[in-house]
Structures are given as C-alpha cells and as structure tokens.
Amino acid sequence: xxxxxxxxxxxxxxxxxxxxxxxxxxxxxxxxxxxxxxxxxxxxxxxxxxxxxxxxxxxxxxxxxxxxxxxxxxxxxxxxxxxxxxxxxxxxxxxxxxxxxxxxxxxxxxxxxxxxxxxxxxxxxxxxxxxxxxxxxxxxxxxxxxx
Amino acid sequence: xxxxxxxxxxxxxxxxxxxxxxxxxxxxxxxxxxxxxxxxxxxxxxxxxxxxxxxxxxxxxxxxxxxxxxxxxxxxxxxxxxxxxxxxxxxxxxxxxxxxxxxxxxxxxxxxxxxxxxxxxxxxxxxxxxxxxxxxxxxxxxx
Numbered sequence: 001x002x003x004x005x006x007x008x009x010x011x012x013x014x015x016x017x018x019x020x021x022x023x024x025x026x027x028x029x030x031x032x033x034x035x036x037x038x039x040x041x042x043x044x045x046x047x048x049x050x051x052x053x054x055x056x057x058x059x060x061x062x063x064x065x066x067x068x069x070x071x072x073x074x075x076x077x078x079x080x081x082x083x084x085x086x087x088x089x090x091x092x093x094x095x096x097x098x099x100x101x102x103x104x105x106x107x108x109x110x111x112x113x114x115x116x117x118x119x120x121x122x123x124x125x126x127x128x129x130x131x132x133x134x135x136x137x138x139x140x141x142x143x144x145x146x147x
Numbered sequence: 148x149x150x151x152x153x154x155x156x157x158x159x160x161x162x163x164x165x166x167x168x169x170x171x172x173x174x175x176x177x178x179x180x181x182x183x184x185x186x187x188x189x190x191x192x193x194x195x196x197x198x199x200x201x202x203x204x205x206x207x208x209x210x211x212x213x214x215x216x217x218x219x220x221x222x223x224x225x226x227x228x229x230x231x232x233x234x235x236x237x238x239x240x241x242x243x244x245x246x247x248x249x250x251x252x253x254x255x256x257x258x259x260x261x262x263x264x265x266x267x268x269x270x271x272x273x274x275x276x277x278x279x280x281x282x283x284x285x286x287x288x289x290x
Contacts, residue, residue, distance in 0.1 A: 093162065093165075093166075094162075095160050095161055095162045096160070096161050097159055097160040097161075098159040098160070100183060107160065131163070135163070
C-alpha cells in the first residue's frame with residue numbers, strides 16, 4: 001500500500017511569505033507619505049493577507065515536500081516543479097547522515113557508490129524509526145531482484 | 148547509550164550492519180575531526196583541529212572471539228579505512244569471551260591510525276592496543 005508523507009515546513013512557508021512581503025513593503029516607500037500614514041493599518045493588513053495567500057501558493061509550488069513510497073519504489077516531489085522517482089532495487093545500503101546544516105537525512109547508496117538523500121528531518125519523520133522500514137524495503141527489493 | 152560522552156570527532160554518518168568483504172560490523176560511524184559550526188567555532192576548529200577523516204567500527208558477537216575472527220576483522224577494517232581515506236579509526240570488538248592469544252595480538256597492534264579495543268562481556272575486561280590512539284581510547288570505554 002502506498003504511503004504518502006507530507007508535512008508543512010514552517011521555515012519554507014515563512015521564506016515564501018517573506019519573499020512576497022518584501023516587494024509590498026518596498027512599494028509602500030514609493031507611496032505618498034500622507035496616504036501611508038492615513039491607511040497604515042489597512043496597508044499592513046492587506047500586505048499580511050496577500051503575503052499569506054501568495055506565500056502559501058509560492059510555498060506549495062516551489063518548496064512543499066511530498067515523499068511517497070510503497071514496497072517497490074519511492075518518489076520525492078518538491079513543489080510542483082521537481083519530482084524524482086526511484087526503485088528500492090536501485091540501492092544496496094543506507095545510512096543516517098547529518099547534512100552540513102545539521103539536518104538528518106536517510107542516505108541511500110547505489111551499487112556503484114552513487115548516493116541519494118531522503119530529507120527525513122524536513123519531512124518531520126524520525127530517522128531512527130524510518131531506518132528499519134527502509135532497510136526492510138531494500139532487503140525485500142534485493143531478494144526480489146535475485147529471483 | 149548511557150553515561151558521559153567525550154568529544155572525539157564530528158561523526159556525521161552512521162551505518163547499521165555495515166558489510167565489508169565478508170565481515171559485517173554491527174555499527175560503523177564516520178566523520179571528521181574538524182567541526183562544522185557557525186563563525187567562531189568554525190574558525191577555532193580551522194586553526195586548532197586537523198581535518199582528518201575518522202571512523203569507528205563496532206563488532207559484537209555472542210561467540211568467542213578467536214584468532215581466526217580477529218585475522219578477518221583487522222585487515223578488513225584497515226582496507227575499509229583505506230577505501231574511505233580515514234586517518235584514524237577506532238575498532239571496538241565486543242564478545243562474550245575472548246581468547247588470551249587474541250588479547251595479546253590486540254595489544255601488539257602497532258598501526259598508528261588504528262585503535263583496537265576488545266571488551267569481554269563475561270568478565271568485563273577491556274583490552275586495548277598499546278599505540279597512542281588505543282591508550283587514549285581505553286580511557287573512554289567503560290563497561
């Protein structure tokens with residue numbers, strides 16, 4: 001049965017909202033000062049609402065991570081622009097690694113030494129819980145490919 | 148894991164049931180002696196610590212650790228060290244019983260980059276290689 005893991009990354013969402021908020025903030029500097037002073041609360045409220053709405057759209061389009069897996073394959077989708085799919089049989093071993101930013105990943109190694117990271121911390125998964133499950137899937141895929 | 152910890156290196160990757168040739172280590176962790184922090188810690192590490200790749204292999208067995216097993220484990224560890232370009236390495240072997248001959252052999256390991264430590268769970272006795280890394284490692288292995 002296919003498992004889908006997706007969690008909202010608040011850091012990613014905040015980044016997306018900030019990206020939308022900044023140009024709006026810059027626009028207010030060019031607006032007449034009397035207008036800004038008179039409608040300051042409305043401007044701030046509109047900026048925040050627009051930032052929230054467009055930031056969410058931006059986040060879903062570029063940053064939202066979705067990890068989907070079943071017994072044979074898995075895929076990692078980032079937003080709607082990037083999707084990578086793999087078969088468990090492509091990999092032979094795994095490790096738990098910490099990235100340069102101190103985030104845990106599950107690192108999968110191919111037989112020729114290539115590697116691929118599943119960003120478990122960004123997906124808010126416990127790497128030590130997921131490791132035995134991924135180990136089982138790798139062992140199963142390896143046995144199936146031997147037959 | 149229980150007890151106090153002592154900083155050895157910045158270990159950033161861990162494997163379970165790590166297979167090298169025909170030896171399966173229960174745990175293998177590797178890292179670097181240079182820490183990756185923010186500005187100050189990164190700068191301090193850059194001037195004070197060497198940038199050595201290091202690793203720690205753990206081999207545990209409920210069987211008796213004898214000469215033939217040791218003769219497989221030590222060369223395998225060394226070949227893995229070379230393959231991973233590691234400068235220092237800790238090899239910890241835990242077994243229910245360890246032959247006296249094996250203890251002698253462990254003490255005689257003279258490779259400067261390899262610290263070998265054997266822990267006999269039956270008696271709680273710890274044997275280490277007499278090289279510098281081995282003597283240092285003996286201080287942090289407690290049973």
